[in-house]
Amino acid sequence: METSETKQWIVEALIRLLKRKNYSDITITNITDEALLGRRTFYRHFKSKDEVVELISLQLVDGFADRLLVEKAETFDEIMKTYFTFWEENIELFLLLNKARLLYYIEENIETMIVKVALKVGHVAGDTADAMKIVENHKYEFAYKLAGFWKLTLVWSEEMPRKSASEMSQLIVEFMGVIR
Template identity: 50%
Template sequence: MKTSEVNQTKDWIVEATFKLLDRKDYQDITISQIVNKAGIGRRTFYRYFKSKNDIFNYVGLNLVNDFAQTILNDKADSLFTISTSYFNFWENHIDTLLLMKKAHLLYFIEDNLFEIIYKVAIKIGHIEEQDVDENFMDRYKYEFEFKLAGFWKLTLLWCTDMPRKTPEEMAKIILSILK
């Protein structure tokens, strides 16, 4: 099977899960309901995912790749441009963020946030993999977790604000906070 066919099937499964999630609690959604909604067989589901949780791990991986690509496309290299790109990214994925927040599934992102953003930092060249040693990681993880927690909490506040501030407005807020 071609990669595009694999991704298409996975995307059908994700889409079906999110449609169900819009109407039901996560714990009440069954694999049978997902495969029926996606129009695939149960065996096809298990060819790509081991469980419902794997679906959200896949969503998280796609978000990482999309976020890294957003930073690269925007050539974001300062706190302002990175912050703007960050909120542009979430604006483009606002439905996913809000649905996961409503369903209390943000832990699929939160539990892996450091690892996710670390991978993005390597992917975009913010960190050179060969420069990472024990001393670097010891310092970096505390600094980064501190900054990341602030960004994430602002994201959760921002996503439910109405009207939502623009990415540029959020970048200005972040700059003023960190001065």
Template identity: 30%
Template sequence: MSTRVNPIAERSKKWLCDALLELLQEKPYNSITITEICDKAELVRKTFYRHFTSKHSILIAIIDLKFEEFYELIKNENIEPDEMPLAYFKYWEQHKIFLNILIQNQLFALLNDQFVVYLEAMAHIVGNKHANLSEIEKEYMRTMLAAGLWSILKKWMIRGCIESPEEMARMTLIFFDV
């Protein structure tokens, strides 16, 4: 059974996500209200609550969209496991304004939580190097990889992306022995 997507609902969700991102460039996350998000998106609160439960849920939706975009990129370009770190840093370099907003608002940790989910979803793309691990070992490995990638990305952002994506990918391949 296929699920039909309501284009109006999807547009409303996008407008709410865009509104929060615009507001985050103007003021701190903790100062933004749902009313302001709705006003910026030119939607009523009822529409907001039809799609989201809180500001936090919008941020998770934005992060999920970024990861889905990255997933599509690596899938469509047939990126091999050893090319993944370069694709990762090039992708996030294009979204550094968003990452810096998360850092400034002490929200960067949200990425780590979603990394674990997406590493599991991408297991078939990343490769079978660790196929012999038990399920619990794979779970711990994903947790470790997610935290490592998250920490490296944060350090790179804080340093102003001085190193090139190529240099970051080279170091990551060494660190994770991919």
């Protein structure tokens, strides 16, 4: 995902502010002051601070897809290891977004985001419409698995010490009964 340098400055400013303030207390002026930009510049790129959170979420999902490609993760076990390795490397941001209750964008759009990842890495053929048909045909199974998997990720992220990516992969493979 390509992002302009200015958008990235705004993203980074919001992240820095979240380390010091509650999301509800952060204003557009706070963000622009932190980014050393004018309010007009902010509004050229975003309509609201929620759109900045949306971009952060999309960047994370895109980063995960890129990581799958680099790792050439194909099997369920490899995908799980890559998934938890990715989040471990981004744990500070994940925990920050969770503490600020800003993981909602990922949670509300998880099906679409998983489809984007699957298409980008080639695990699903066709286009977004084709992939969404697959999701629709298996919507209950998909919803059940994604909700459980997301909750598992939240529990793991708060664990201290956290299990390693390999330990999590092994655990999930075992309780889901997946053949390696």
